[in-house]
Structures are given as C-alpha cells and as structure tokens.
Amino acid sequence: MQAIAYYDGKIGAPEELMVPFNDRVHFFGDGVYDATVGANGKVYLLRDHLDRFYTSAKALDIHIPMEKAALGELLTDLLGKVDGTTHFVYWQVTRGINDRNHVYPEGMPGKLWVMIRPNHLNDPDVPIRLVTAPDTRFYHCNIKTLNLIPSVMAAQDAARRGVQETVFHRDGIVTECAHSNVSILKDGVFYSHPNDELILRGIAKTHMIQACYRLGITVMEKPYTLDDLRAADEIIVTSSSNFCLHACELDGAPAGGKDPGTLKAIQDAVLQEYYDYTGKTSVLD
CATH class of the missing domain: 3.30.470.10 (Aminotransferase class 4, branched-chain amino acid transferase, N-terminal domain)
Known part of the structure; x- marks a missing residue:
C-alpha cells in the first residue's frame, strides 16, 4: 500500500x-x-x-x-x-x-x-534557514479554537468537585472560566477583564456590558485580582448558553449575595433582550 x-x-x-x-x-x-x-x-x-x-x-x-x-x-x-x-x-x-x-x-x-x-529523512549536510518569532503559543485565549483540552480538564475537575465552573487566573489576575466569562460587581461598579489575548471576547458578556450602560451602571474593563473576586459583592458568569449566572460559593467559601438588586437589574435587562429577539417568554422552556 x-x-x-x-x-x-x-x-x-x-x-x-x-x-x-x-x-x-x-x-x-x-x-x-x-x-x-x-x-x-x-x-x-x-x-x-x-x-x-x-x-x-x-x-x-x-x-x-x-x-x-x-x-x-x-x-x-x-x-x-x-x-x-x-x-x-x-x-x-x-x-x-x-x-x-x-x-x-x-x-x-x-x-x-x-x-x-x-517518507524520507532530510540530508543533514544541507543547511536550513531560520527566523525568530515571539512564543505566543499560550496566549491565544482570544481565539475560539477547537483545541480545548485545558478547558475540558478544568470542566471535568469541576464536575468531580460538585461545582459548575472553574475560574482561571494568571499571576493572581482573574482571566476567564473554563467555558465562560466571569465578571464582578463591587460597590455598584461592574468589573470585567479587558478583551485581550488572555480571554475570549464573550458575546454574552459584551451584551451584558451594553445592558449595564443602559442601566447607568459604571463599567470598568480592567484586570482584577483573586482577592477582588473573593471580596466581590456579586460574581457573574456568562456564556452564549448561560447569559447571566451568579455564584454563591468560591473555593468552598460563601461568595456574592451582597448586591442582589443590581444583579437582578442586569439579569432582567439581559433576559429582556433575549425575549425581544427570540419571542420567547422564559429561559426554562
């Protein structure tokens, strides 16, 4: 053959x-x-x-x-x-x-x-030519690539621990989740990691930010830390199939639950956009 x-x-x-x-x-x-x-x-x-x-x-x-x-x-x-x-x-x-x-x-x-x-082996006596380039192999989170093994392993570990998502961080800075974006509310301000090479620009997150603007909620797209995450009034997780979830626990400790009014306003605005677009009246059917 x-x-x-x-x-x-x-x-x-x-x-x-x-x-x-x-x-x-x-x-x-x-x-x-x-x-x-x-x-x-x-x-x-x-x-x-x-x-x-x-x-x-x-x-x-x-x-x-x-x-x-x-x-x-x-x-x-x-x-x-x-x-x-x-x-x-x-x-x-x-x-x-x-x-x-x-x-x-x-x-x-x-x-x-x-x-x-x-196949054949190349002749070692024939020289080759080289170029240099920055090593960015682990800085392409902004691309929705099929190579999702790290996310798969994190999602599986979360399931084994009986939780729903894993929050990634680099050098103490929160980036995103295994298959979601994560943002926080603190003192009425909405914080989210900026859209750079370390995260995937979430469509759901983008529309949630637009909802915040419509509601008059201050938005800060800037890096925030694990300590900020732990101290957040609310932790909000978004994806294209889960628009505006919120967390009650982080690493086994209670989390969020300190600004339900602002959270509910954002959730209502995000869901209303979905209802208006699709003609649906509930996310549960």
Whole structure:
C-alpha cells in the first residue's frame, strides 16, 4: 500500500476510513499523539515513543484501548504493509465518542488512530534557514479554537468537585472560566477583564456590558485580582448558553449575595433582550 490508516480496529487507505461525527477530537482537539520514523520494517525508538504516548494519555485521563506491547505490535505490523523502506509513523488516541459536552463520562474508552506513509529523512549536510518569532503559543485565549483540552480538564475537575465552573487566573489576575466569562460587581461598579489575548471576547458578556450602560451602571474593563473576586459583592458568569449566572460559593467559601438588586437589574435587562429577539417568554422552556 502507498499509505495505511487505522481507526478503532478498521484498516484501509487514509481516504477510505470514516471517523464518527461525535469523536471528541472534532469538537475539542481532545487527544494525544506521538510520531517517529520507520525504516526497514522497524519503528524507530518504539519503546521511547510508546512510553511518552502512554504518559501523555495518562496525564489527560485518556484511556488507550490496548496495552503498550499490543500497540507496538500493531504499529510494526501496519508498517510492514506500506510500500517503501523509510516511513512516517503517526498514531494518536482520542478520548472517544460522546455527545458534545466539556464534561465527559468517567472511564470512557478511547479511540486509537494510526497513519503510516512513505517518507524520507532530510540530508543533514544541507543547511536550513531560520527566523525568530515571539512564543505566543499560550496566549491565544482570544481565539475560539477547537483545541480545548485545558478547558475540558478544568470542566471535568469541576464536575468531580460538585461545582459548575472553574475560574482561571494568571499571576493572581482573574482571566476567564473554563467555558465562560466571569465578571464582578463591587460597590455598584461592574468589573470585567479587558478583551485581550488572555480571554475570549464573550458575546454574552459584551451584551451584558451594553445592558449595564443602559442601566447607568459604571463599567470598568480592567484586570482584577483573586482577592477582588473573593471580596466581590456579586460574581457573574456568562456564556452564549448561560447569559447571566451568579455564584454563591468560591473555593468552598460563601461568595456574592451582597448586591442582589443590581444583579437582578442586569439579569432582567439581559433576559429582556433575549425575549425581544427570540419571542420567547422564559429561559426554562
């Protein structure tokens, strides 16, 4: 074969295999991978790569559906079916198949993927050219990317703790939640993290801020601290499917509940916009 693919027990050409729509990799980038070269029927440094692969999966609570030795045998067997003498050997495991939800069923079986194709190694005697760029790989929270593994893990941890959301922070500054924005009320002023590369600009949050302006509530889009969060009169969590929730507990301690009047005014204004737009009369139906 020119190239070979494997998915959950099925083997074929890469263009032939079909992946279920609800494989979580499609929604969350929810998986881990490893890769190496193959030469003359041998997967190079197979044990080292398998050790790293299983370590990565364990760190994310992903269950690989076969033991390490069996996977090594599978990779070697598949490699022997591909034309050529030098190959690119790639494999990954996704968390599995389930309806789209950040929280996943505990212990769900993962789905194994393999792809092997002919390849060649570059000549080490031929020099290459380089450029430099700032390392911003962890500063793209403002992009609604499919790579949501940190949010998935935070949401799952919250579910295990019996709470509904996780608030992220950097260097003591509150940013956002695992899949929501978080804002606070203090002394009648609405505070929210500015729309920069550290948070996703929430549509629901934006409309809530507009509601505050209509209500004459002062809005401060500026960084605030964990201490500010703990001392807030109200903590407000917003997303496109939960417009204006409020918190009663933070890290096991009571939170909010000190400015219900302002909170209710904001909630009413946000919900009224929803009702006017959709013709609905309740968020519960």
